[in-house]
Amino acid sequence: MTPAEYHACDRRRHPPALTPNYKTSVSRSPRFAALSLQNSLSEITGPVFGHNDIDPIDNDLIRNYAKEGEPIGERIIVHGRVLDENARPVPQTLVEIWQANAGGRYRHRKDTYLAPIDPNFGGCGRTLTDADGHYFFRTVKPGAYPWRNWVNDWRPAHIHVSVFGRAFAQRLITQMYFEGDPLIPRCPIVQTIPDPAAIDQLIAPLDMNAGVPLDCLAYRFDIVLRGRRSTMFENRLEGN
């Protein structure tokens, strides 16, 4: 395939930089408009990962940090596909996740929430998508936690998700929420996203067909990255 550029970033889908109800954004948001570039080789390429980079256990958060027992919490599978806007799978791409434990506490030196650390839970995992763009993790459902923003703001249960895609232009970090959580509409970070349909797309439905009877529930979370143009008319990225 001739290297081709990616569709423009869908700015109506993403949150703007300045979102005053999420207070930290006020001093960390650029005031000038981003300068739009046509893709060059610098944007249509990106890091490539392989099975040598990770271990098979890395996608099992129930076991990858377990010391003397298993972590406390509701056992779940999180699975889905990484696709592009053309509905094509993104294979062999690195998906990394991190989350709080079942009590809502992170294993992080800067997290001082009063809920206890779980000695058997690290809270991170990573995996590569297969040829169909499919990925899966096993973990425990994270708890909600309070955070300093307005006086009584709570984060809904969520899993942070990082995806590379095939090109640096597709790089994405987002968060997955759980169907039915009443904290979702109250969360200032969720509400940075102006389009209600884009918020719905971050909410993973319960997927009973993918769970394991008598063992764990499952949630399905598909991730859509920017699509790539087909080269119907030549507009070469390489110069001469």
Next chain:
Amino acid sequence: MPQPLHYLRETASQTAGPYVHIGLAPGAAGFDIYREELGWDIAGPNAEGQRIIVEGVVIDGTGAPVKDVLLEAWQADAEGRYAHPDDPRHAEVAEDFRGWGRVITDFETGLWSFQTVKPGQVPARRPLGPAVKVRPQSAGERTDALGRGHQGPRRQAPHINLWIVARGINLGLNTRMYFADEAEANAADAVLNLVEQVHRRETLIARPAGERDGLPVWRFDIRLQGDGETVFFDI
């Protein structure tokens, strides 16, 4: 109603939050979990080129360093080749040159730094519009299949692509770092020239800052907002 277009819509971005280290740099969060954390080696020992250190701080709109930022660097090797199958020359890239790195800032000072090799010049896009017909002026110039002459491939000035995420940043910020000692290439670079306000181009240029461990240090501070706000790109 027109026919529907059946494109999927992009998954929206959400901030990486204050605990991004757990997922992407767990050692910094305070625990050891993976056999190997990714992103510490941009250019392995077999990668040719001049070894350099790049460092800086990310500064917020109040002038304070941001201490919980994570940066990713993506760059070509010393010959201007990306380690990616869409680069026609990727097969020539040294095996241990990945060109991708991930760094976090120091929790106390906000300083980040990484070691790499100075990138070479990457091919640029062909300018829009019909190809300009220029007869070759000398034997050193080349002709294409249609006999049109040209000045040789257009190339971008050496640069490192950077992506910045942190608490309070809703969508990762893209920028580029260029080198002050490449004045001629910088002056001809199509991306730098796209920055209309000439003085803002300076925000994309790293300055030499002495030596450390025998390697030249390049300083590149990033200002998220306010005086000297860095130019960010919508790529």
